[in-house]
Every structure is written in C-alpha cells, then in structure tokens.
Amino acid sequence: xxxxxxxxxxxxxxxxxxxxxxxxxxxxxxxxxxxxxxxxxxxxxxxxxxxxxxxxxxxxxxxxxxxxxxxxxxxxxxxxxxxxxxxxxxxxxxxxxxxxxxxxxxxxxxxxxxxxxxxxxxxxxxxxxxxxxxxxxxxxxxxxxxxxxxxxxxxxxxxxxxxxxxxxxxxxxxxxxxxxxxxxxxxxxxxxxxxxxxxxxxxxxxxxxxxxxxxxxxxxxxxxxxxxxxxxxxxxxxxxxxxxxxxxxxxxxxxxxxxxxxxxxxxxxxxxxxxxxxxxxxxxxxxxxxxxxxxxxxxxxxxxxxxxxxxxxxxxxxxxxxxxxxxxxxxxxxxxxxxxxxxxxxxxxxxxxxxxxxxxxxxxxxxxxxxxxxxxxxxxxxxxxxxxxxxxxxxxxxxxxxxxxxxxxxxxxxxxxxxxxxxxxxxxxxxxxxxxxxxxxxxxxxxxxxxxxxxxxxxxxxxxxxxxxxxxxxxxxxxxxxxxxxxxxxxxxxxxxxxxxxxxxxxxxxxxxxxxxxxxxxxxxxxxxxxxxxxxxxxxxxxxxxxxxxxxxxxxxxxxxxxxxxxxxxxxxxxxxxxxxxxxxxxxxxxxxxxxxxxxxxxxxxxxxxxxxxxx
Amino acid sequence: xxxxxxxxxxxxxxxxxxxxxxxxxxxxxxxxxxxxxxxxxxxxxxxxxxxxxxxxxxxxxxxxxxxxxxxxxxxxxxxxxxxxxxxxxxxxxxxxxxxxxxxxxxxxxxxxxxxxxxxxxxxxxxxxxxxxxxxxxxxxxxxxxxxxxxxxxxxxxxxxxxxxxxxxxxxxxxxxxxxxxxxxxxxxxxxxxxxxxxxxxxxxxxxxxxxxxxxxx
Numbered sequence: 001x002x003x004x005x006x007x008x009x010x011x012x013x014x015x016x017x018x019x020x021x022x023x024x025x026x027x028x029x030x031x032x033x034x035x036x037x038x039x040x041x042x043x044x045x046x047x048x049x050x051x052x053x054x055x056x057x058x059x060x061x062x063x064x065x066x067x068x069x070x071x072x073x074x075x076x077x078x079x080x081x082x083x084x085x086x087x088x089x090x091x092x093x094x095x096x097x098x099x100x101x102x103x104x105x106x107x108x109x110x111x112x113x114x115x116x117x118x119x120x121x122x123x124x125x126x127x128x129x130x131x132x133x134x135x136x137x138x139x140x141x142x143x144x145x146x147x148x149x150x151x152x153x154x155x156x157x158x159x160x161x162x163x164x165x166x167x168x169x170x171x172x173x174x175x176x177x178x179x180x181x182x183x184x185x186x187x188x189x190x191x192x193x194x195x196x197x198x199x200x201x202x203x204x205x206x207x208x209x210x211x212x213x214x215x216x217x218x219x220x221x222x223x224x225x226x227x228x229x230x231x232x233x234x235x236x237x238x239x240x241x242x243x244x245x246x247x248x249x250x251x252x253x254x255x256x257x258x259x260x261x262x263x264x265x266x267x268x269x270x271x272x273x274x275x276x277x278x279x280x281x282x283x284x285x286x287x288x289x290x291x292x293x294x295x296x297x298x299x300x301x302x303x304x305x306x307x308x309x310x311x312x313x314x315x316x317x318x319x320x321x322x323x324x325x326x327x328x329x330x331x332x333x334x335x336x337x338x339x340x341x342x343x344x345x346x347x348x349x350x351x352x353x354x355x356x357x358x359x360x361x362x363x364x365x366x367x368x369x370x371x372x373x374x375x376x377x378x379x380x381x382x383x384x385x386x387x388x389x390x391x392x393x394x395x396x397x398x399x400x401x402x403x404x405x406x407x408x409x410x411x412x413x414x415x416x417x418x419x420x421x422x423x424x425x426x427x428x429x430x431x432x433x434x435x436x437x438x439x440x441x442x443x444x445x446x447x448x449x450x451x452x453x454x455x456x457x458x459x460x461x462x463x464x465x466x467x468x469x470x471x472x473x474x475x476x477x478x479x480x481x482x483x484x485x486x487x488x489x490x491x492x493x494x495x496x497x498x499x500x501x502x503x504x505x506x507x508x509x510x511x512x513x514x515x516x517x518x519x520x521x522x523x524x525x526x527x528x529x530x531x532x533x534x535x536x537x538x539x540x541x542x543x544x545x546x547x548x549x550x551x552x553x554x555x556x557x558x559x560x561x562x563x564x565x566x567x568x569x570x571x572x573x574x575x576x577x578x579x580x581x582x583x584x585x586x587x588x589x590x591x592x593x594x595x596x597x598x599x600x601x602x603x604x605x606x607x608x609x610x611x612x613x614x615x616x
Numbered sequence: 617x618x619x620x621x622x623x624x625x626x627x628x629x630x631x632x633x634x635x636x637x638x639x640x641x642x643x644x645x646x647x648x649x650x651x652x653x654x655x656x657x658x659x660x661x662x663x664x665x666x667x668x669x670x671x672x673x674x675x676x677x678x679x680x681x682x683x684x685x686x687x688x689x690x691x692x693x694x695x696x697x698x699x700x701x702x703x704x705x706x707x708x709x710x711x712x713x714x715x716x717x718x719x720x721x722x723x724x725x726x727x728x729x730x731x732x733x734x735x736x737x738x739x740x741x742x743x744x745x746x747x748x749x750x751x752x753x754x755x756x757x758x759x760x761x762x763x764x765x766x767x768x769x770x771x772x773x774x775x776x777x778x779x780x781x782x783x784x785x786x787x788x789x790x791x792x793x794x795x796x797x798x799x800x801x802x803x804x805x806x807x808x809x810x811x812x813x814x815x816x817x818x819x820x821x822x823x824x825x826x827x828x829x830x831x832x833x
Contacts, residue, residue, distance in 0.1 A: 038658075046653070046655075050653075051653065054651060054652055054653040054654060054794075055653075055654065055656065056653065056654065056655040056656070057656075139793065143651065143788075143791065143793065143794060144788050146651050146794075147648065147651070147784060147785070147788050147791065148785065150647060150648045150650075150651075150784065151648060151781045151784045151785050153656060153669060154644060154647065154648070154668070154669050154777070154780075154781055155778075155781050157658065157666075157667040157668065157669065158666070158667075158774060158777055158778065158781075162667065163665065166667075203785050204785040204786050204788070
C-alpha cells in the first residue's frame with residue numbers, strides 16, 4: 001500500500017515534469033502559444049498547474065491535454081520536433097510578379113530545426129524508497145527537476161529557433177516561413193546531411209531512482225542559410241475615394257498621373273464623360289491603367305502572384321475575401337486539416353501500439369492563422385506590364401482578373417473548367433453564360449451569393465472584386481448577353497479579358513467618342529444587332545442604370561425593384577439586345593454588382609472594346 | 617556544505633554595454649537560483665539579440681540595478697581595467713558560542729564571478745564614439761568594425777549564458793533545500809571597492825568567514 005503510494009508520487013512527478021517541459025517548449029516555439037503565454041503571464045492568478053516546479057507558465061494550451069493523454073506511458077520517450085516550413089520562392093521580389101504562377105509558387109520545404117527528447121530511463125520493475133527516506137528522496141528529485149526546468153526555460157530563449165518564433169508571433173509582419181511542431185513517442189533518425197548542421201546538448205539527467213529523467217536537444221546551430229525573410233506587404237489602407245463606394249462621386253476626375261495613363265470615357269447615353277486627363281488611381285488594381293509604365297512600389301508590392309494560393313487551394317465561399325484572404329483560408333484549411341488529422345490519429349491509433357507506426361505523431365500547426373502564409377497575403381494583384389499583359393490578354397485560361405482586380409475575392413477565377421481554384425466563381429460565371437442563353441437563372445444567385453459574403457467583410461473592394469471575379473470582366477459579361485458565339489469571339493479576338501488591365505487603349509480620340517449624341521445614335525441604330533454593336537448598347541444601358549441607381553446601402557429589394565423598373569423602362573428601346581429573356585430579379589442583382597464597376601466602365605474598357613471591334 | 621565557484625568567461629565590453637551585460641548575467645544566475653514560485657519574465661536586450669529571463673521580483677531587480685550603478689561609478693573612476701563582480705549565495709546559520717548571544721553567520725555555498733574588461737574610457741571616449749550620433753568621419757569600415765565587434769560581444773555573452781546553464785545543470789547537489797515561501801536564496805553582490813587591494817581583501821575575508829571553498833559540508 002505504502003509502496004503504491006510512493007510509486008504514485010514518483011509517477012506524478014515524472015508525469016508533471018513531462019507536461020511542464022512540453023508546455024515550456026510549446027510556449028516558446030509555437031508563435032500563437034507564445035503570444036498567448038505572454039498575455040496570460042501578466043495575469044496574477046496562479047493555477048494549480050503553475051505550482052508544479054514553481055514555474056508559472058500561464059494557461060496550458062488545450063492541445064497539451066490531448067498530448068498528455070496520448071503520451072501517458074511515462075516509460076516511452078516524448079519526442080518534440082520543431083519543424084520549419086519554408087514556403088516557395090514566392091517572395092516580395094518584383095521578378096516574381098511576372099513569373100509564371102507555377103514557378104513563382106515553389107514548393108514548401110520542411111526541416112526539423114530542433115528535436116527535444118524527454119525520457120525516463122527506468123527498469124520496468126523497480127522498488128521505490130519508503131518511510132522517512134522517501135520524503136527526502138522526492139524532495140531532492142523535485143528540486144532537481146526545478147533546476148532542470150529553469151535551465152531549460154533559459155536555454156529555449158538562447159537557441160536560434162526562438163528568434164523565429166518571436167518573429168512569427170508578431171502580428172505586424174508576415175514571413176515566408178512557418179513553425180510547426182510534432183509530438184510523438186518515437187522519432188525518425190536524422191539523415192547524415194541533416195546531422196551535419198546540428199548540435200546536441202543534453203541536460204544533466206535527474207536521478208529519479210530507480211531511473212533517471214533525461215532531456216536532450218538536437219538543434220540547428222544556425223538558421224541563416226534558410227533565407228528566412230519577411231514578406232513585404234502593403235499595410236492595410238482604407239481607400240476613402242474608392243471608385244466603387246457609393247459615397248464617391250462617380251464622375252470625379254482623378255489627379256493627373258505621372259504615368260500618363262488616360263481615362264477613357266464610357267460611351268453611354270446620358271453620361272458625362274470623365275476627363276481625359278491622365279489620372280492615377282490609388283488602388284492596387286488600378287495599375288492596369290498604367291500598363292506600360294513601371295509599376296509603382298505599391299503596385300509591385302501588391303503583385304505577388306496569387307496563383308500560388310489560388311491554384312493550390314480551393315476557396316471557401318464563406319471566408320471573407322480580404323487582403324489576407326488566401327492566407328487565412330490557407331492557414332485555416334491547413335491548420336484545420338492538420339488538427340483534424342491529429343485528432344483523428346488520436347482516435348485511430350493508440351499512442352503506444354505495436355503497429356508500424358507505434359505512435360502516431362501528432363502533427364499540429366502552431367502557426368498563426370493570420371500570418372506567415374506567404375505571397376497570397378501580399379495583395380496578390382498586379383496589373384501586368386506591357387509585355388506580360390499581352391500574354392494575359394491573349395489567354396483566356398489565364399486569370400487576368402487575378403492580376404487586374406482587387407485581390408480580395410477568392411473567386412478571382414480562371415475561366416477554365418479544369419481550374420480548381422475558384423469553383424464557385426467558375427460555376428457562377430458559367431451560369432451567367434447559361435442564363436443569358438436562357439438557361440437556369442440560378443447562376444446569378446451564385447454570382448451574388450459570393451458578393452454577399454464579400455459584403456459582410458465590410459469592404460467595398462471586396463464586393464467589387466467578388467463581383468468581378470465571379471463574373472469575369474464586365475465587358476465579357478456584357479458580351480455574354482449577346483450570344484455565346486460572340487463571347488467566344490471576344491475572348492479569342494481581344495487581347496484582354498478584363499477592362500481594367502488594359503492601357504493600350506488609344507485615348508486620343510476619346511474626346512470625340514465622348515459625344516453622347518453620337519453614342520446614342522449608335523445605340524439606337526444597332527440595338528438589334530447581336531455581338532459587337534450590342535455590347536455598346538449594353539454598356540450604355542448599364543451605365544445609365546448605374547448612374548441612376550440608388551446607393552448600395554439601401555435595401556436591396558427596394559433598390560432592385562425601383563431601379564430596374566425605371567431603368568428598364570428607359571432603356572428598353574435601346575437595350576433589347578441586352579435584355580434577353582431573363583428575370584428582373586436577375587437583372588437587379590446584376591445591376592447591384594455592376595454599379596460598383598461604374599466608373600471603370602466609364603474608362604477605357606468599353607472604349608477599347610468598341611474600337612477593337614471597329615477595327616475588325 | 618561545499619561552496620561551488622564558477623568563473624565565467626571574461627567579456628570585453630564598452631562602457632555603455634556594461635549595464636545590459638551585467639543585468640543579463642546577474643538576472644540569469646538569480647533566475648536559476650530562485651527556486652520558489654516565480655513568474656518568469658522575458659527581457660530582450662537592446663544592444664544584442666539576446667533574450668534572458670528574470671524571476672520577476674521587483675525588489676530583486678532594484679537591488680541588482682543599484683549594484684550595477686555602483687559598479688559603473690567604480691569603472692568610471694578606474695577606467696580601462698579588468699574588474700570582477702561576485703554574486704554569492706549563502707545560507708544563514710545561527711552560531712551560538714557559549715559566551716555570546718545568538719550570532720548568525722553566512723555560509724556561502726555558491727559564488728559566481730563575472731569578469732569584465734571595460735575597454736574604453738567611460739564618459740569622455742564613449743561620448744565621442746558611441747553616444748553621439750554624429751561622428752566626424754565614420755566611414756563604412758568603422759561601422760563594419762563596430763558591428764563585428766558588437767557581434768563578438770553578443771557571441772561571448774551567449775557563451776557566458778550557456779556556461780551558466782551548464783554549471784547549473786552539472787552542479788545540483790550543493791543547492792540547499794527550498795524553504796517554504798522563499799522565492800530566491802539569500803544572495804550578495806560584491807563589486808570592486810575603491811581600491812583593488814581592498815577588493816581583494818574583501819574576497820579573502822569572505823573566504824575566511826565561510827571556510828575554504830573546497831571544504832566539504
């Protein structure tokens with residue numbers, strides 16, 4: 001009886017010792033936990049677990065409890081691997097903006113930079129001291145455990161991995177790497193190559209008779225050869241004069257730009273054409289207007305290609321499309337996946353089974369979900385330069401929207417059936433196509449289900465981009481209204497598929513084209529033509545509708561009911577080519593989303609489209 | 617009880633680095649000897665990329681800072697000299713000689729010697745080359761030299777910290793049992809006094825008082 005009690009004491013000390021070590025290691029190697037620990041340490045409350053070994057560490061991470069459970073056999077070693085994940089070559093380099101998406105993405109590499117091994121070397125059958133000696137015995141063990149933990153705590157902060165964890169735990173910067181950990185009861189030996197760069201340190205074992213507690217670490221002496229660097233990203237910025245904002249005067253003229261890009265008028269009835277003076281749009285996606293000139297710093301910084309993220313991860317329609325969208329999704333997905341895997345592994349395989357994997361490693365990401373995901377976070381929109389944009393324009397399967405639109409919606413879609421990136425975007429796009437041809441109108445609901453979610457993100461640009469990415473370019477959307485054949489012609493013929501990334505528009509005639517009466521006559525004369533001419537009409541009608549549309553903040557039902565009626569009545573005569581059989585509700589929804597593109601439609605895209613078709 | 621002595625590796629520091637270096641070393645040692653309930657506090661050095669741990673006791677921090685101030689004053693009066701700071705841990709034992717009333721004595725069970733070589737004149741020189749931002753002709757070579765020197769000091773300081781950890785790990789048996797409610801063991805920080813000889817005499821007196829360092833308990 002007494003022996004059982006004494007052996008229980010020893011077991012308790014060893015068990016708590018292992019838990020405490022795991023807590024110390026995770027707190028200083030897992031960025032999110034490190035941050036939580038710093039916050040919780042400031043609290044005055046001392047928990048029961050804090051009193052063990054007289055070291056207050058704050059709240060134990062929930063994962064720790066599960067890990068303790070899975071590694072409850074004290075005689076099995078506890079191996080904690082700290083793994084550095086380096087993301088591809090998707091960095092802030094300007095060159096990567098123009099690299100093909102596959103090359104820019106690059107594979108992730110994982111490297112074990114630290115391996116902590118905690119084990120209790122003890123014979124299976126042992127006798128513990130009893131009586132008065134036992135109290136002294138356990139006190140000594142306990143004291144030595146305290147000393148070991150103190151030195152472990154200090155050493156954690158001296159090893160190279162600590163700085164990385166500190167960097168990652170800061171929310172002010174994002175990096176091209178991440179730290180994750182893996183806890184198991186066995187470890188794969190390092191390869192010779194891995195061992196070369198590693199050092200080993202063993203803490204003096206604590207004699208806990210009949211065995212001893214051993215803690216050792218194998219770590220990389222230097223991490224300088226890993227090329228770990230922060231990702232340059234745009235700081236979050238509220239664009240007060242955003243074009244799509246209801247409060248912005250749609251007809252405002254922009255300050256002149258050094259780049260010399262020109263606004264182009266949007267040919268429509270009743271519209272006052274914007275000034276043809278050069279302008280500069282303070283938005284990342286506006287650089288399409290300045291194609292041909294070196295991108296500004298902000299533009300280039302914003303331009304890390306989203307292809308890496310978009311091509312690799314399916315988008316979750318429920319996720320807010322912010323600048324960090326891809327990053328969040330990716331992190332969420334990865335961490336969720338990993339956690340799910342970890343917990344599944346808990347359930348599926350006992351910690352100490354004799355199967356091929358004696359102890360399923362618990363693989364958990366400690367990454368901050370808001371950080372550390374690479375290029376997707378860095379506003380992955382860039383308007384390509386001259387040479388590059390041609391490639392984009394000529395290819396339908398590339399995603400010009402990705403590079404010309406606000407990088408906020410996951411549905412910056414490839415117009416490619418095989419794409420896995422933005423299935424919802426593609427679906428909705430194709431459904432719009434079907435709708436125009438008289439098919440099911442549900443596509444438009446998909447189209448607007450995404451922007452609705454986007455809208456929740458309280459960001460006009462998100463809404464805007466959500467629309468664009470789900471529907472493709474407005475111009476293409478308009479062309480769809482005519483016929484599928486004409487759309488194909490547009491795609492095949494035109495050098496771009498988005499009106500926003502074109503800057504080779506000949507704007508010299510913009511003043512003449514801005515004449516409303518001329519445009520109106522064109523619309524009237526050609527309103528019944530399908531294809532090129534109807535596009536003009538469609539654009540004109542839409543602009544008119546958007547101009548007279550009430551602000552977006554109003555009740556959408558009222559908005560849709562009133563505005564579409566008004567606009568439809570006014571535009572019916574000239575827009576018959578546009579209003580192919582479709583429901584009013586669909587048109588209203590489309591109107592809501594197109595309104596945000598109003599000012600851009602006033603610019604080059606429509607003019608260029610008309611011009612190009614005129615040339616043909 | 618034997619008194620374990622640890623001579624830490626000598627550090628070559630400049631005047632403006634003394635405070636940070638001493639804080640780092642002294643707090644690290646005390647943290648390893650604060651075996652009561654502590655709430656560790658991570659502190660980042662400003663001059664170096666090193667994080668050390670304090671035991672979070674405000675009073676302790678104040679006392680250490682006071683001692684460091686005294687040391688810096690001493691260094692200013694004795695420039696360009698090697699100096700030593702001794703951090704000692706002791707137990708208080710009551711001694712009852714039959715002809716005296718209770719008398720307490722300190723039994724030192726551990727001593728740490730922090731060896732510093734302050735290389736520059738404290739105020740005059742440092743104000744010229746370090747504290748003023750405008751230097752007459754820094755040149756790239758001077759900046760590189762400074763940064764490489766800084767890196768060396770950082771590496772040396774890191775070595776000292778590892779040395780402390782190693783010593784703490786290897787020598788555990790001499791540490792007295794932990795008293796209830798006590799956070800850290802009684803300690804004493806000895807800095808050089810006004811003269812070197814006096815400093816040496818202080819050390820000898822301590823040794824005589826506590827017994828020979830190699831005496832076993």
